[in-house]
Amino acid sequence: MARRLLYLWLLSLWALCWGGPAEAEQYDMDFPGVNSILPIVTRPANASRIFYGVMFDAGSTGTRIHVYTFIQKDRAELPVLDNEMFQSVKPGLSAYADMPERGGDTVRQLLKVAKRTVPRLEWKRTPVVLRATAGLRLLPEGKARSLLKQVHEVFEESPFFVPDNSVSIMDGTNEGILAWVTVNFLTGHLYSSSKKTVGTLDLGGGSTQITFLPKSKKTIEAAPADYIARFDMFNTTYQLYTHSYLGNGLKAARLATLGALGAEGLEWRVFTSSCLPKKFQEDWTFGGITYKVSGVEDGSAGFKPCYEEVLKVVKGIVHQPLELKGGSIFYAFSYYFDRAVDAGLIDGSEGGAVEVRDFKKRAKEVCNKKAKYRTVSPFLCMDMTYITCLLKEGFGFKENTVLQLTKKVNNVEASWALGATFDYFQKLNIR
Missing domain, CATH: 3.30.420.40 (ATPase, nucleotide binding domain)
Known part of the structure; x- marks a missing residue:
């Protein structure tokens, strides 16, 4: 049924784009009862x-x-x-x-x-x-x-x-849901009879999203009410755990770690962090605002003090779904993918599967050998440590949880954009 309705939806989209003149031939529909759902579709004979x-x-x-x-x-x-x-x-x-x-x-x-x-x-x-x-x-x-x-x-x-x-500006919840739609459509799960789906983790510059289909009722019952979203697609109702954390994207998290989020006096203040190389000092721009940032030249450095700094950005803010302690499959993209490539965890053209502990192990190496990775990015220690902290202390993933890091699925960008295209044409009934 789901596959049939996907067929009907795409036909209706095709009709929107191809509705033709009176002399066009009628398009045949092979499914019984379809004319009660869609109008008669016409198209130019040679189109x-x-x-x-x-x-x-x-x-x-x-x-x-x-x-x-x-x-x-x-x-x-x-x-x-x-x-x-x-x-x-x-x-x-x-x-x-x-x-x-x-x-x-x-x-x-x-x-x-x-x-x-x-x-x-x-x-x-x-x-x-x-x-x-x-x-x-x-x-x-x-x-x-x-x-x-x-x-x-x-x-x-x-x-x-x-x-x-x-x-328009997209609601953060929709952003997570539509990324989930994209990935599960491209992997074939949306119209599969198995009912198995994959979760999605999207790490942008300003916000981060987590979305998955809970297997346990306890996960739904224990979650805050606005973390559960229901929508209908292809005659199937999905009840997703989804939330968007505004201010916990990678770039916004840098500002929070530096203590620069919402700060005043930017023309004379220098924001420091033990996550940055000791002798590093530079202007850094995000969201059209420039900040003076530097390492702590006479202070402690390395993974441990950096982790303590980024922990303040995550702890008590990010909710931990119960069943993430289990073996759910998650696709992670955007800055999860980009920073894993920068740190040498995965190949930039192929992507790959990594465990959460791999982020932690590489974060330690990057932070304790900042000079080696400085040419990649002076923020790499902070970013890798933040990703590690977000996954472990924030969402509560186990260290052996496997994440599929990808930029594309079946040669299509892994993002909410394809899901949003579907959303425009079908108007998901999210409530």
């Missing part, structure tokens, strides 16, 4: 059954464009995601809080990718959507609104279809 979707991910550290190509190769087969074109620019929109026009220019540049990917004849019926995440959620409302207004104007001047609510 290729291809449709597109453009989704912008406006994150705290960069803006990314995903151009998805869906194709139906045969009337009797399920339409599939055929291709994704992906590109990104840095910094993120939030860095242009006081220069919204320049923020709009970054989106305008990325739209060129969509123009190159989507055939010209399809521009007018290809929807373009932008969803912003933690970077804009952390901005004052007025500045965030100005940026979104500028992006909407850029969309309106483009040749693409601009739907209602095409530009």
Whole structure:
């Protein structure tokens, strides 16, 4: 049934993009009762059954464009995601809080990718959507609104279809849920009869999300009420454990560790941390604000004092789901993947499976041999230690828990963007 409804949904999406003139031939539907769900679909006789979707991910550290190509190769087969074109620019929109026009220019540049990917004849019926995440959620409302207004104007001047609510800030809970939808769709779990799914861990710059399908009722009963979300997809109701921690993304955690989050007097203050190399001193910019940061030249250094610092950012803030002590399978991406590559834990092109203790072991090595890794990033010790602390002391994963670190699944970016594309067309009933 789930596979059948996925078929119907993609057909309805195809109909939205291909609804044709009166002389078009009627599209045959092979499932009984389908006409009670969908309108009669028509298409030009010689048309290729291809449709597109453009989704912008406006994150705290960069803006990314995903151009998805869906194709139906045969009337009797399920339409599939055929291709994704992906590109990104840095910094993120939030860095242009006081220069919204320049923020709009970054989106305008990325739209060129969509123009190159989507055939010209399809521009007018290809929807373009932008969803912003933690970077804009952390901005004052007025500045965030100005940026979104500028992006909407850029969309309106483009040749693409601009739907209602095409530009908005995504709720953190939706961000976690839609990343879970993406990964489980790409791994085949959403339309599998086995009912087995995988959990997802997303570590952005401003926020971090954890989402999984609980196996135990105790997990649901013990969780805060707003950590449980129910939604229907393809005739199946899912009850997920999901939460987004705003301010616990990798870059925001750096600020908190340094004691710089929300601090004043930035023009004269220097923020120090034992997680940084002793002789390191530099200006560091995040969210359009520049901070002076340095190591502690005469103080203690290494993994232990660094761990004590980042523990304050995690302890008592991150909830520990009961069943994470067990053997649940989790896919981890974004900065989990990037920092594992930087630290030499995994190959950047292949990804790989690592245990939580592998992060801890490599964090110790990076922190105790900062000079060796300084050329990679002076923040690598802090970042690896924070990831270790977040997984162990925050979420409560056991040291032998295996995480599948990935950037792409079946050659598609592991993020919420594909799930958000589905969300736009199907309007998930999240409650």
